[in-house]
Amino acid sequence: MNIEITINNNKIYLEYTPENGTEWINELFEKGEDFRAKGTFRLTEDDLVKDSNLIPGTSLSLSFGHSMTFEIGRLSDDYYRIYNTILETKNDVLFHKSCTISNKYFIVNSNISILFKFEKLADQQIIIGGDKESAIPEQVFKDIINSFPSRTELKHYVNSRITNVLSQYLDNVNDSGKAFEKYIENRNRIGNIRSFPSLNEYEYEKYQFILKTLKEMLDNSDIYSESDWQNQILDIILILFPKYILCFSEVHIKDYYSKPDKSTNRKIDLMLIDANGNIDVIEIKKPFENCIVTKKTYRDNYTPMKELSGTIMQLEKYIFHLNKWGINGEKTLTKKYKNELPQDFNLKITNPKGLIIIGRDDNLSTDQLFDLEIIKRKYANVVEVITYDDLIKRLENTLDKFK
Numbered sequence: 001m002n003i004e005i006t007i008n009n010n011k012i013y014l015e016y017t018p019e020n021g022t023e024w025i026n027e028l029f030e031k032g033e034d035f036r037a038k039g040t041f042r043l044t045e046d047d048l049v050k051d052s053n054l055i056p057g058t059s060l061s062l063s064f065g066h067s068m069t070f071e072i073g074r075l076s077d078d079y080y081r082i083y084n085t086i087l088e089t090k091n092d093v094l095f096h097k098s099c100t101i102s103n104k105y106f107i108v109n110s111n112i113s114i115l116f117k118f119e120k121l122a123d124q125q126i127i128i129g130g131d132k133e134s135a136i137p138e139q140v141f142k143d144i145i146n147s148f149p150s151r152t153e154l155k156h157y158v159n160s161r162i163t164n165v166l167s168q169y170l171d172n173v174n175d176s177g178k179a180f181e182k183y184i185e186n187r188n189r190i191g192n193i194r195s196f197p198s199l200n201e202y203e204y205e206k207y208q209f210i211l212k213t214l215k216e217m218l219d220n221s222d223i224y225s226e227s228d229w230q231n232q233i234l235d236i237i238l239i240l241f242p243k244y245i246l247c248f249s250e251v252h253i254k255d256y257y258s259k260p261d262k263s264t265n266r267k268i269d270l271m272l273i274d275a276n277g278n279i280d281v282i283e284i285k286k287p288f289e290n291c292i293v294t295k296k297t298y299r300d301n302y303t304p305m306k307e308l309s310g311t312i313m314q315l316e317k318y319i320f321h322l323n324k325w326g327i328n329g330e331k332t333l334t335k336k337y338k339n340e341l342p343q344d345f346n347l348k349i350t351n352p353k354g355l356i357i358i359g360r361d362d363n364l365s366t367d368q369l370f371d372l373e374i375i376k377r378k379y380a381n382v383v384e385v386i387t388y389d390d391l392i393k394r395l396e397n398t399l400d401k402f403k
Contacts, residue, residue: 096129
């Protein structure tokens with residue numbers, strides 16, 4: 001059997017061509033009965049375009065012979081109304097006049113009435129396209145239809161589920177799961193996964209702007225105060241490390257060890273919060289040259305400069321005190337920043353890590369860079385050391401990816 005949806009003179013028609021002629025349909029109509037086409041369209045004699053009422057300007061078939069033509073909807077107030085009696089829905093389904101209505105908008109996998117399922121699940125009138133408040137954009141509607149598994153995929157899926165059950169009780173059962181996985185891999189490989197060209201274009205421009213801004217800042221770092229520099233770089237860090245959603249400055253934490261008889265406070269300049277509420281600590285230093293590794297070797301090794309080693313030690317102490325503060329610290333900090341946190345969001349001290357943004361490495365020799373990498377890896381489990389040239393490389397690599 002075959003159906004064809006057409007639009008003419010502000011009406012929507014369905015031409016139905018059964019495999020074994022139309023005589024049996026006329027017999028049903030004579031008995032006052034209806035029938036369903038493709039499990040989707042409930043068609044009656046009242047919907048039939050009679051031979052005395054041909055569609056103007058078309059050659060659509062009459063009510064006898066090999067096919068029949070039925071009226072299933074009409075244009076009203078910029079929307080084509082598909083009659084609810086046809087689709088067996090509670091309400092007429094509306095398609096905006098700009099939509100490219102076709103067979104695939106009604107039927108999925110040969111016999112699934114997609115619009116009937118839409119209304120049943122949504123429990124409200126379905127509107128596709130246009131600017132009505134509850135309208136579903138046509139492109140979204142298309143995406144949903146395209147996401148439906150094909151009949152081949154359904155077959156592989158069913159076979160895979162049966163195999164999983166039978167293999168628990170029987171030996172030498174064919175592994176249909178591998179066939180299903182291979183089918184999915186091949187389907188994805190040929191491009192069924194959507195790409196986002198417009199999003200990629202936006203992301204490219206965003207990272208390009210950040211890279212340009214960072215380079216301009218590094219060329220004119222002397223004009224920034226320490227706090228202004230930190231705020232500017234922090235904005236870049238939160239984009240390059242999207243797991244962080246918040247940052248708090250000048251955070252006071254408990255130190256129970258400096259004075260054994262009573263606790264004192266230490267002040268963290270910047271505290272990062274990730275999407276799960278976990279706390280990390282960051283130190284942002286202005287990009288002074290010659291502040292990372294020594295110019296001269298000690299026993300044939302380049303060692304960290306005081307600026308770097310001191311900052312690492314500082315962060316390690318912050319992390320030590322945070323861990324010792326533990327659950328009490330979590331409660332105290334959550335209460336303090338409650339108004340700035342999402343609702344029911346709790347801060348967590350779970351082995352915090354440190355992040356250091358410091359110095360330039362573009363003027364270091366190959367040997368110095370090698371020893372710097374060793375220094376970075378030595379502390380990597382607690383503190384990540386990133387130079388400003390590392391940031392530039394990350395941005396440039398990100399841009400290459402979007403290209």
